[in-house]
Amino acid sequence: MTISDAFGPDFLPPLLAGIALTAACALLSVVIVLKRLAFIGQGITHAGFGGVGLAAFIAASGWWRDLTIFLFCIGTAIVIALLGRSRKVMIDTAIGILLVATMGIGFLLDQMRIHLRGEEWYRALTGGRITPPTQWDAVLFGNILFLRGQDVWLAVGCALLVALTLALLYKEIVFFAFDETVSRVFGVRTALLHYLLLIMIAAIIVLCMKLLGLILVNALLIIPGAAALLVSRRLSTVLMTSVILGEVGMIGGYLAAFGVWGGRLPVGPIVVLILALLFAAAIAFNRLRSARA
Amino acid sequence: MAEKHCCHQDHSSELAQHHGDDAVCVDHVSFSYIPGVRILESVTLHIPRGTRLGIVGPNGGGKSTLLKLILGLLRPGVGRISVFGRSPHQACRLSMIGYVPQRHDVEIAFPLSAAQVVRQGIVGRTGMFRRASVDDRRAAAEAMEQVGIADLAAKPVGDLSGGQQQRVFLARALAGRPRLLVLDEPMVGIDEVGQAKFAQLMDSVHRTYELTVLIVSHDLRAIVAGCDQVACLNRRLHFHDAPSGLTREVLAEVFNHSLAGVALRDEGP
Numbered sequence: 001m002t003i004s005d006a007f008g009p010d011f012l013p014p015l016l017a018g019i020a021l022t023a024a025c026a027l028l029s030v031v032i033v034l035k036r037l038a039f040i041g042q043g044i045t046h047a048g049f050g051g052v053g054l055a056a057f058i059a060a061s062g063w064w065r066d067l068t069i070f071l072f073c074i075g076t077a078i079v080i081a082l083l084g085r086s087r088k089v090m091i092d093t094a095i096g097i098l099l100v101a102t103m104g105i106g107f108l109l110d111q112m113r114i115h116l117r118g119e120e121w122y123r124a125l126t127g128g129r130i131t132p133p134t135q136w137d138a139v140l141f142g143n144i145l146f147l148r149g150q151d152v153w154l155a156v157g158c159a160l161l162v163a164l165t166l167a168l169l170y171k172e173i174v175f176f177a178f179d180e181t182v183s184r185v186f187g188v189r190t191a192l193l194h195y196l197l198l199i200m201i202a203a204i205i206v207l208c209m210k211l212l213g214l215i216l217v218n219a220l221l222i223i224p225g226a227a228a229l230l231v232s233r234r235l236s237t238v239l240m241t242s243v244i245l246g247e248v249g250m251i252g253g254y255l256a257a258f259g260v261w262g263g264r265l266p267v268g269p270i271v272v273l274i275l276a277l278l279f280a281a282a283i284a285f286n287r288l289r290s291a292r293a
Numbered sequence: 294m295a296e297k298h299c300c301h302q303d304h305s306s307e308l309a310q311h312h313g314d315d316a317v318c319v320d321h322v323s324f325s326y327i328p329g330v331r332i333l334e335s336v337t338l339h340i341p342r343g344t345r346l347g348i349v350g351p352n353g354g355g356k357s358t359l360l361k362l363i364l365g366l367l368r369p370g371v372g373r374i375s376v377f378g379r380s381p382h383q384a385c386r387l388s389m390i391g392y393v394p395q396r397h398d399v400e401i402a403f404p405l406s407a408a409q410v411v412r413q414g415i416v417g418r419t420g421m422f423r424r425a426s427v428d429d430r431r432a433a434a435e436a437m438e439q440v441g442i443a444d445l446a447a448k449p450v451g452d453l454s455g456g457q458q459q460r461v462f463l464a465r466a467l468a469g470r471p472r473l474l475v476l477d478e479p480m481v482g483i484d485e486v487g488q489a490k491f492a493q494l495m496d497s498v499h500r501t502y503e504l505t506v507l508i509v510s511h512d513l514r515a516i517v518a519g520c521d522q523v524a525c526l527n528r529r530l531h532f533h534d535a536p537s538g539l540t541r542e543v544l545a546e547v548f549n550h551s552l553a554g555v556a557l558r559d560e561g562p
């Protein structure tokens with residue numbers, strides 16, 4: 001008996017996409033935690049709401065929708081980075097402001113398109129297309145079953161690209177995360193790495209939107225790395241542990257939702273809760289080990 | 294040789310001119326973070342190759358700013374800086390500068406061994422998308438031997454003592470085989486025995502690696518211990534070329550005297 005016989009043909013593709021994206025998130029999360037980019041990640045995920053609203057406003061669908069959201073996230077990330085460099089505004093202030101502003105734009109644009117339907121210029125803008133009402137709960141918490149067909153290959157491809165980029169720039173990124181200023185003196189192209197990391201985070205967030213939703217994706221971008229750093233102090237072990245913990249959460253959540261509850265419960269929240277429990281276990285492990293030492 | 298580099302003379306005839314013998318040329322550099330408030334005022338400083346120069350001055354006197362300018366982390370508002378005839382930025386890209394930052398508390402959780410931190414020193418030399426060459430990895434190992442931390446190689450850097458961490462950072466700076474070594478407040482948080490040991494170490498490093506050394510400190514003793522020349526910075530530069538034969542005691546006396554003078558001058562309106 002194959003897996004498809006047991007759970008139906010729709011069981012494997014979303015799981016495959018989930019495993020690939022989780023691996024990429026888990027690797028990135030180590031960098032995010034070490035470089036203290038967690039709050040920037042929050043800023044970019046919330047910018048996703050603005051992107052969703054904008055995509056609905058211009059009636060973009062399919063890949064155009066994904067691209068619109070991605071570009072909106074990237075734009076927000078760049079504005080955050082520029083504001084942070086200006087010295088006039090603290091970076092957490094900049095993120096705090098953009099986080100709410102982009103969410104506001106998103107909801108506003110989504111509402112406006114309904115009222116503008118009769119307007120001549122708006123119909124010219126959208127070419128008369130009307131996208132269905134935005135499913136905000138899916139945007140918030142994701143629906144992994146939306147990941148199918150080409151999405152799966154896009155997810156796998158992007159995850160591989162992120163892993164490859166991290167592998168090729170490993171020594172530079174580690175130095176950058178360890179001490180940005182000093183790495184610059186030693187010839188590391190810090191501005192390039194900074195924007196590259198933001199772009200990778202934004203791309204992964206857009207792809208993970210269907211997996212976990214914009215709110216819960218932060219769990220995958222923070223918890224695996226944070227937990228792994230409590231378990232080991234060797235970077236190679238940390239990276240491996242992070243991926244394993246992420247996958248335990250992802251696969252465990254998926255199997256629980258479909259195997260145990262027959263798909264009646266959403267995957268995202270279960271994944272996040274498993275990850276949170278793993279983090280608690282990592283803290284306990286860390287305490288025990290330092291108590292023994 | 295001494296007179297040529299003295300900043301008190303009129304430089305109009307050789308404005309922004311690079312001396313072939315100089316490792317670092319700072320020409321009439323002014324800098325301000327806030328418009329109108331100059332933290333550096335027309336600073337001119339030439340460091341001949343092979344010299345060990347100490348820059349000392351009170352906190353807030355612009356030492357770290359001058360350091361950041363020489364390291365290419367800031368750009369001068371007015372004036373020009375060159376390191377071995379290149380812009381500081383280019384010099385960094387070419388691994389010409391080794392930098393030992395102020396020993397901030399290393400992130401305890403950061404999962405790197407001492408050897409991994411030292412090997413960061415050859416990252417720029419290796420270049421992106423590449424593996425470090427055998428030569429460069431050997432240079433990193435030699436640097437660890439040189440500063441006496443070879444036996445700590447596998448230890449997490451967060452577990453090391455302050456003095457050991459500083460040696461790790463010195464080894465990292467030497468691993469890239471730089472031509473200019475820059476140290477920021479190397480003696481902060483180190484006891485007197487450690488300071489004497491570090492001065493000895495710097496002596497042997499200077500001899501082995503044929504370096505130009507630039508040390509910045511607010512602590513006179515840190516500078517006098519291992520420098521051929523001393524400069525005093527408090528917004529403006531008060532530069533003293535010390536002849537190589539000068540004893541440390543005399544140097545300390547001269548230096549103390551001028552430091553007092555600077556402090557008095559700056560307390561005025």
